[in-house]
Amino acid sequence: MREQMSCPSCFAPLEIQHRFVKLVTCDFCNQVSILRDSGLDPTGKKAKLAQMPSRFFVDAEGKIGGREFRVLGRLRYQYDAGFWDEWFISFTDEEPGWLVEDEGTYKYYRKVTITEKLPAYHEIKVGSEIRVNGRKMFVVEKGEARIAGGEGQLAFEIVPGEKLYYVDGTNGENLMSIEFYEDEIEVSLGRPVDEDVIEVFEDDF
Amino acid sequence: MMSANNMQATYKKAIRAARQGKNEAAIRLLTEVLEADRENEQAWMWMARVTEGDPEKKLWALNYILTLNPENKWAQEQIGVTHKALAAREAAVRAREAANVGGGMAGGAALAGGAALGAVSGEEEEAEEEDLFYLPGEDDWETAEASTSDMGSIERRRQVDLSENLQDQRSELSLEHVRCPNCDAAIELRLGMKTKQVACAHCDSLLELTDDQFEVVGKARAKRVKPALPINLGDWATFDKERFQVIGWLKYRGWDDEDRWYWDEWLLSSEKGGYRWLSYDNESGCGMYKKITPPGPVQYSGMSIPISPKRSISVRERASAQIMGLAGELTWEAKIDETFYYMEGQSAQKKYTVEFHNNEVEMSEGVSLTERELWEAFNNKKMLAKLDEMESNHFFWQLMFGILAAFTALGFLGIVVTFVAGGNKLMEQTVQVSTAQVEVETATFVVERPGLVHMVSLRSNSLPTNSWIVVDASLVDQNGNEFYLFSGEFWDEAGRDSDGPWHESDLSASKVFRIDDPGTYQLVLSYDSANNTTGTGVRATVRSGVLLSRYLLLFTVVCGMMAYAVYLVAEEKPSRKYS
Numbered sequence: 144m145r146e147q148m149s150c151p152s153c154f155a156p157l158e159i160q161h162r163f164v165k166l167v168t169c170d171f172c173n174q175v176s177i178l179r180d181s182g183l184d185p186t187g188k189k190a191k192l193a194q195m196p197s198r199f200f201v202d203a204e205g206k207i208g209g210r211e212f213r214v215l216g217r218l219r220y221q222y223d224a225g226f227w228d229e230w231f232i233s234f235t236d237e238e239p240g241w242l243v244e245d246e247g248t249y250k251y252y253r254k255v256t257i258t259e260k261l262p263a264y265h266e267i268k269v270g271s272e273i274r275v276n277g278r279k280m281f282v283v284e285k286g287e288a289r290i291a292g293g294e295g296q297l298a299f300e301i302v303p304g305e306k307l308y309y310v311d312g313t314n315g316e317n318l319m320s321i322e323f324y325e326d327e328i329e330v331s332l333g334r335p336v337d338e339d340v341i342e343v344f345e346d347d348f
Numbered sequence: 349m350m351s352a353n354n355m356q357a358t359y360k361k362a363i364r365a366a367r368q369g370k371n372e373a374a375i376r377l378l379t380e381v382l383e384a385d386r387e388n389e390q391a392w393m394w395m396a397r398v399t400e401g402d403p404e405k406k407l408w409a410l411n412y413i414l415t416l417n418p419e420n421k422w423a424q425e426q427i428g429v430t431h432k433a434l435a436a437r438e439a440a441v442r443a444r445e446a447a448n449v450g451g452g453m454a455g456g457a458a459l460a461g462g463a464a465l466g467a468v469s470g471e472e473e474e475a476e477e478e479d480l481f482y483l484p485g486e487d488d489w490e491t492a493e494a495s496t497s498d499m500g501s502i503e504r505r506r507q508v509d510l511s512e513n514l515q516d517q518r519s520e521l522s523l524e525h526v527r528c529p530n531c532d533a534a535i536e537l538r539l540g541m542k543t544k545q546v547a548c549a550h551c552d553s554l555l556e557l558t559d560d561q562f563e564v565v566g567k568a569r570a571k572r573v574k575p576a577l578p579i580n581l582g583d584w585a586t587f588d589k590e591r592f593q594v595i596g597w598l599k600y601r602g603w604d605d606e607d608r609w610y611w612d613e614w615l616l617s618s619e620k621g622g623y624r625w626l627s628y629d630n631e632s633g634c635g636m637y638k639k640i641t642p643p644g645p646v647q648y649s650g651m652s653i654p655i656s657p658k659r660s661i662s663v664r665e666r667a668s669a670q671i672m673g674l675a676g677e678l679t680w681e682a683k684i685d686e687t688f689y690y691m692e693g694q695s696a697q698k699k700y701t702v703e704f705h706n707n708e709v710e711m712s713e714g715v716s717l718t719e720r721e722l723w724e725a726f727n728n729k730k731m732l733a734k735l736d737e738m739e740s741n742h743f744f745w746q747l748m749f750g751i752l753a754a755f756t757a758l759g760f761l762g763i764v765v766t767f768v769a770g771g772n773k774l775m776e777q778t779v780q781v782s783t784a785q786v787e788v789e790t791a792t793f794v795v796e797r798p799g800l801v802h803m804v805s806l807r808s809n810s811l812p813t814n815s816w817i818v819v820d821a822s823l824v825d826q827n828g829n830e831f832y833l834f835s836g837e838f839w840d841e842a843g844r845d846s847d848g849p850w851h852e853s854d855l856s857a858s859k860v861f862r863i864d865d866p867g868t869y870q871l872v873l874s875y876d877s878a879n880n881t882t883g884t885g886v887r888a889t890v891r892s893g894v895l896l897s898r899y900l901l902l903f904t905v906v907c908g909m910m911a912y913a914v915y916l917v918a919e920e921k922p923s924r925k926y927s
Binding site for chain 2: 150152153154155156170171172197198200201202203223224225226244246247248250269270272281282283284285286311313314315316318335338346348
């Protein structure tokens with residue numbers, strides 16, 4: 144799906160690149176807009192990000208374990224111990240996912256439906272095990288973060304400045320991430336990705 | 349003429365270049381697109397975006413956009429923003445010119461040579477200004493590629509502006525420098541916005557990045573603790589064909605119930621954006637680590653560390669630790685003096701560490717590095733030369749150890765031979781020495797090789813309990829000359845104490861001697877004194893060619909001690925000498 148729209152703030156053209164896109168950042172005025180049935184709804188937030196050295200960038204194309212992907216957007220989280228970036232990617236079969244880049248390590252996450260009750264954030268202890276969708280998960284990290292900014296196109300309605308609580312865990316084969324927002328809980332399952340299996344196509348400039 | 353497909357591909361490529369910050373390439377590609385389609389409004393917008401560092405060019409592009417579409421709101425807004433930036437820069441240029449005029453006046457009062465120098469400076473200034481205000485005309489985009497060569501200088505100027513007004517600019521651009529809020533010294537940020545914590549090398553303040561600015565949160569203590577290896581911030585190293593720069597350093601202290609130890613960790617940032625931790629301590633040497641997600645539950649009280657979903661390794665070390673001090677930049681907030689716990693394990697190929705913090709369990713996987721691998725990675729020729737020298741010394745001490753160990757072994761062998769062989773027996777005879785037979789002559793024996801060491805051994809074959817007797821031994825040559833050799837005291841004692849009955853005796857004595865002349869000799873044994881006995885049977889033995897076991901013993905002990913000392917020197921790790 145490629146739908147042509149215009150930024151509601153500066154009227155620059157915007158091309159919606161994936162059917163799961165819900166949030167769009169204008170390349171020119173950095174206005175963050177929510178994609179609704181009626182069109183793009185400006186949030187009034189701007190989301191320009193400082194560029195950091197990374198293999199990825201919006202529009203980058205490459206392969207992960209042989210599967211071709213394209214980067215649609217980036218979300219930056221700020222937390223107590225620094226920042227981390229999550230790249231919203233789409234594979235050629237349109238499967239969307241998140242590639243988390245934190246201090247040079249990569250993890251691929253896919254959003255899943257919550258099938259059973261989760262413990263409350265404050266009940267979860269680092270070093271303990273919790274049940275998530277029928278699997279036991281060992282909690283390796285928890286904390287508070289906020290959305291520092293974003294660029295490109297993203298799959299959910301989160302605006303810069305929004306706070307969340309996160310819990311990261313593992314069960315040996317899978318990674319788990321729970322994000323507690325004010326009005327939503329999101330669970331993602333994933334796996335670590337060795338940097339050697341990630342290939343980003345390089346342009347010959 | 350560029351085809352529509354080619355133009356679309358070039359346009360997309362230009363945007364990808366722009367998103368990667370490769371503005372020169374983006375300008376070149378957009379120029380190609382605009383040459384083919386001068387009315388491509390979106391391409392002009394991207395052109396305005398990628399010429400952000402050059403307000404004149406950006407302004408030109410924005411104005412062109414408005415000629416194409418007077419309603420373009422972004423271009424309208426950006427024209428105002430760009431005019432402001434241009435005005436600020438012109439003010440800076442004027443201020444610099446005013447400063448130069450002041451300098452020129454001072455120079456005029458000095459020598460004529462100074463005036464000539466001022467003229468040259470003025471020309472340079474004019475040339476720079478002309479370049480700065482070069483505006484590409486509508487037909488001049490072909491030259492855009494060449495004109496972008498001044499982008500570097502503009503970028504440099506922008507960095508200076510940033511350091512002067514950090515707070516206003518940080519939300520807009522990547523940082524290169526900040527000023528320490530405590531001492532105002534310039535601090536270089538190699539990681540730009542990725543830096544979460546940085547230590548001021550001048551006043552030792554520890555700065556933490558909050559929402560808007562760096563704040564002093566304590567002391568980094570970088571001046572109180574020193575790295576154990578000469579690895580400096582900013583140094584480059586190549587590991588597995590990937591280049592890394594040293595951006596941060598931490599000194600740790602670990603302890604358990606019995607001991608206390610220290611280690612260093614350097615944070616390395618790769619050109620690709622990855623991170624590694626280089627760790628060093630005296631005991632285990634160097635290791636290169638990267639963070640991994642624990643593949644299973646891991647507890648500090650547990651006996652194993654999971655290294656894959658189906659495999660665990662035993663915990664080799666478990667201790668408490670603290671950060672003592674740090675320098676440079678970190679991508680996380682290091683809490684100085686805050687205690688955390690860690691444990692370590694090792695598989696056949698890799699080393700693993702798990703750290704337990706309040707809100708996080710962190711696991712790292714690493715490999716050992718030899719010091720040669722380390723210094724080769726850093727291309728540190730000085731340390732490699734030092735390592736060569738140390739290894740050469742090490743070889744010398746190992747050789748010395750080998751020689752001394754061989755001498756020690758030979759000494760032991762000699763002692764064994766002394767006891768087993770004991771020389772050539774010349775005479776053996778048992779005689780009775782008593783008050784009734786005070787002086788007894790033994791059988792004669794012939795000494796053929798006078799240079800050899802000889803030994804007389806006496807052994808009493810019967811002595812009553814709680815008695816003693818002293819027998820003198822002399823040597824008589826064939827001419828009747830008598831040479832006193834020694835007095836052998838034999839005793840036998842018994843009694844009872846709190847531990848019960850006891851019985852001790854010493855029934856043997858010996859003496860080594862050297863005979864100067866060959867000939868026939870005999871021993872004379874004489875009763876000297878006694879208690880509770882009137883005499884004893886004595887077996888007298890004379891041997892020739894006896895080794896001096898006590899000298900051998902001394903030789904062996906000295907060689908052994910020297911070998912041990914040399915072993916300690918030889919086994920000392922060369923790296924210990926760095927610290």
